[in-house]
Amino acid sequence: MSDINIGLVAENQNLSEFEITENFSCVRFLDQNKERFELEFNLEKGTSFNTFFIRSHEELFIIHPPEKQYLNTFNKVISRFCDQFKLDKINFISGHINPQIIETIKNISTQFQNTTITCSNPGYKLISELWNQRNPTLENFIEIQLPEINIIKKEHNLELDNISLELIPIPTARWPGGLIIYERNQEILLSEKIFSAHIATKYWSETNRVSTEIDRKHFYDCLMAPMSNQVVSITEKISDYDIKTIAPLHGPAIEYSLKSFLNDYIRWGENLSTNNPKIALIYASAYGNTASIGDALAKGINRTSVEVESINCEFTPNDVLVKSIQNADGYLIGSPTLGGHAPTPIVSALGSLLAEGNRDKPVGIFGSFGWSGEAIDLLETKLKDGGFKFSFDPIRIKFSPNKPKIKELEEIGTHFGRKIIKKAKKKPRKSDTGMITSKTDPKLQALGRVIGSLCVLTASKGKDENNIKGAMLASWVSQASFSPPGLSIAVAKDRSVESLLQIGDSFALNILSEKDFKEPLKRFTKPFAPGEDRFEGINIELTPNEQIIIPESLAWLDASVKERMECGDHWVIYAEVQHGNILKSDSLTAVHHRKTGANY
Structure with a gap:
């Protein structure tokens, strides 16, 4: 052509x-x-x-x-x-x-x-x-x-x-x-x-x-x-x-x-169509902004293996909507505000949710607006008066979300998905062979003897108001190549920082010292609220690629993602090391010892 x-x-x-x-x-x-x-x-x-x-x-x-x-x-x-x-x-x-x-x-x-x-x-x-x-x-x-x-x-x-x-x-x-x-x-x-x-x-x-x-x-x-x-x-x-x-x-x-x-x-x-818990995501969207909020929430939820059923109530028959509500393990409902009101299909869908929804299941509301936001107020008031319990504060976004807000929405979705999983009935862990496994399984005990360096992965992307940052504790780390110098890192799919580790993205790997690992271990294993700054109060420095170095680092590596491989519930990231330095030559690397391969 x-x-x-x-x-x-x-x-x-x-x-x-x-x-x-x-x-x-x-x-x-x-x-x-x-x-x-x-x-x-x-x-x-x-x-x-x-x-x-x-x-x-x-x-x-x-x-x-x-x-x-x-x-x-x-x-x-x-x-x-x-x-x-x-x-x-x-x-x-x-x-x-x-x-x-x-x-x-x-x-x-x-x-x-x-x-x-x-x-x-x-x-x-x-x-x-x-x-x-x-x-x-x-x-x-x-x-x-x-x-x-x-x-x-x-x-x-x-x-x-x-x-x-x-x-x-x-x-x-x-x-x-x-x-x-x-x-x-x-x-x-x-x-x-x-x-x-x-x-x-x-x-x-x-x-x-x-x-x-x-x-x-x-x-x-x-x-x-x-x-x-x-x-x-x-x-x-x-x-x-x-x-x-x-x-x-x-x-x-x-x-x-x-x-x-x-x-x-x-x-x-x-x-995605499994027997995993399911969330009904009900929305209407006039200009696409409310739908974009729903997309970000759904992306975060999907990281937790919870299934999302997207329902545009403007074009969904009421019997289909009711069935989805009855079968769902949680609810999200979003609306724009048009002329100071919620669209009629949302008002009707809200009535179905109030009539058919289970009050013991978590709910969240979201919406975009231009000048007022009455539709979000309506959803909040009616659901609260109806006895529903909110999993997060109502999401109100004027016009459209920026990139940091999109990432925060993903994190809210991931937190919401994790709550759904905790509420779901727990079942025995099964291996891919169908055999029930536990921490006492010999193969998992043997796998737990595989050890790795204790590190903090940090990533920063974008400038000024579009800057997004993230971090995670990492021990599934290994050198992967001599020429070019490269390393591999396993990142769980539900990690917030995973979205900052696409091909072409840069990150820093902060290798911790056996003398000074306790403080960063405590800091980066605590749960962060969606959108919370992982580096607040820390005196950070930057690599040549403007990635974040934390003060407790024994050494740091500045790397660029070259390949990604999907491995079950993790992504394995291969990255080429571009810069690096040792900050504490008199100390040894902290090593993470485990007794089982069933968890970190």
Whole structure:
């Protein structure tokens, strides 16, 4: 496929075009911005927004129109198509719908009177609600007539010259208007959010299977895991099609080892669908901010092996909602505040929770607001009066959370998940062979004789108000290579600092002295509240990579993460050592002795 750079969008952005067939192309908006707050952008590789254009007679079909931030250049692209090929009708096919995309469609519809929108039934509901929603920051609000809308209620075929499309509604809790498109002749699936990855790459497809695996798994963990059952069903349905290429909404297309990737999506979902405790995450979200808060909480909960069931109450039948409440081991409910009130679906869902919820199970509330926050007050008052016990203070965030707040939300989610596990009925520990194990198991006693250096791992990322810090006590540490000098560290999946140890991130390993290890041991084994500064009151220094050295260190290493391997309930991190120094040459390394391999 050709790669034609057709201009600069804005600072940190550019545009590329890929020709699929003579009249079928993809325009990719590349965004190098690495400071976006949303959880799914934490790997800081930018992103792309992939929009597809099909020319048929005098009509231009635009699949997945981009968000408002790309509008200026999007206008130029449309003008180029229409002028060059004498097109006078535009048909938007959109499943992913949010206020920014609506603004794009509204702008184009004022320029082209012959505009049509094709969407699913839930998509139509979203568009109708958002189309003339007043923005309180604008003094002069002008209503724009809603274009003609074609509603797709089930699989629908669309024949366009040499292009044969099948439109497939795929509603999910996060994106109820979901609509994927299969093109039969090229055997290409335009998969929308499913299978996406946030990578700003100029290439049409991944260079190999491994090149995007970490990014796609991260996207899955952030956005797909809370609705894993729905995603598994969608993936199984997609697997029945003859597909050569998957082209998602974000990131490069998937062409290598496509079948194994689909199998991974199913496996990831099935691993989450266990008999573990379950949390019902109930929410509504007007602009996506409340949903982003819920995503961060869910990411933290998932680290504890507790399953999250994400329920968008605007599009969930009441009987399904009630069943989820009855089967859940804990509840989270979140709402935006619109015009000083909670949305009607949230009020209805709150009534179901009050009627069907178990008062002995923990609950938490959250929400975003612009000027008031009455919806959060309503949730708090009604649930408190109804006899529910809160696991954390209500989360109130004005507009959208920044990166430190996102990390704090993850930690709140992890704490909430741990409480659920403690309340769940304890069962005997089983090994992977199915045998019941305990601390007296001979193999675990033998494993406990493996010892390691006692260290404190510290990590810092971001600048100024976006700075995030973390730390953990570590003893599962080993030198891993001579050239380059490298080490490996095992990090439990529910550790808060784990999110700061992605490939490319830096950290410091503070090796403790056998003379001075007691104070840092006491400090870093105590439980920290979500968002609490691990280094408050400590006279720290920084490595050349601006990582944190604690004063009790015998020696320190400044390292960069190169590889990550998933190992059961831990991640094994391989890092290349870039700097280091000995601070106390007259002391020996503290060593952690154990009697069992069943715990630290």
